[in-house]
Amino acid sequence: MELxxxxxxxxxxxxxxxxxxxxxxxxxxxxMGLELILNAANLNLVAFNRFRPEGMEGHLDGxxxxxxxxxxxxxxxxxxxAIVLNIHSLFETIRPDDIDTLKD
Amino acid sequence: xxxxxxxxxxxxxxxxxxxxxxxxxxxxxxxFALLGTLLGLAGFYVLLAADFLAMTQVLIYAGGILVLIxxxxxxxxxxxxxxxxxxxxxxxxxxxxxxVAFWEKARGAVWHAAAREELAAPAGTVRExxxxxxxxxxxxxxxxxxxxxxxxxxVGAVYIARRRFPRExx
Numbered sequence: 001m002e003l004x005x006x007x008x009x010x011x012x013x014x015x016x017x018x019x020x021x022x023x024x025x026x027x028x029x030x031x032m033g034l035e036l037i038l039n040a041a042n043l044n045l046v047a048f049n050r051f052r053p054e055g056m057e058g059h060l061d062g063x064x065x066x067x068x069x070x071x072x073x074x075x076x077x078x079x080x081x082a083i084v085l086n087i088h089s090l091f092e093t094i095r096p097d098d099i100d101t102l103k104d
Numbered sequence: 105x106x107x108x109x110x111x112x113x114x115x116x117x118x119x120x121x122x123x124x125x126x127x128x129x130x131x132x133x134x135x136f137a138l139l140g141t142l143l144g145l146a147g148f149y150v151l152l153a154a155d156f157l158a159m160t161q162v163l164i165y166a167g168g169i170l171v172l173i174x175x176x177x178x179x180x181x182x183x184x185x186x187x188x189x190x191x192x193x194x195x196x197x198x199x200x201x202x203x204v205a206f207w208e209k210a211r212g213a214v215w216h217a218a219a220r221e222e223l224a225a226p227a228g229t230v231r232e233x234x235x236x237x238x239x240x241x242x243x244x245x246x247x248x249x250x251x252x253x254x255x256x257x258x259v260g261a262v263y264i265a266r267r268r269f270p271r272e273x274x
Contacts (some may be wrong), residue, residue: 005115016197032138039165070165082178082265
């Protein structure tokens, strides 16, 4: 398969993640959408690493960047879920629309 | 031929499960649909000759982050009465924006990177990635910083998630 096929899949995945973050009324869905977005970026990184230009045969920088993204996504998921649990015990809800103490 | 078939299989698995996760009303089913997406991405990594990354994807995403999300689901109440109209409006807006970006990309110069030739796959990437991580003039500093970040994340998550607001009913 050529590079653009992988890029199209990654773009679709990014779009689905974006809709998930923007449209669902549940903080857990927001987290899942974030994971989808990060995964789409990862797929782009690995695909570009596979189709790298001439003279860069030995380089694996794209894959290493993807490993760092996975590391940071793991840390982000742990912290974000801790924050969600805290929000739940403080506000008794995890709807992002209801958490508006700072609004007025 | 086999590679093309495998690509379409993984593409269908990834996108289909992601759509299912997006559209399903039950959040537990959405989380399990996300599992299909993450495993499909691991398959893509195998197709792209990134064996170490495929293993890492299965271990950390499918094994770790998904379990974390399921725990988050179990510890929080389900959200009922989502307003459908606003949701559909936002979805249409985002998809429209994405379609515009997609079209621009498809017809424009950004996409011409696709003309590159696929290079011969290396025999395995585990050894090379390990050496890259520990070479001083390459990725050593980010690698060590990542361990510091993980430690800080671990301590921070435990600190934030501890029960500070005692509820009367417990």
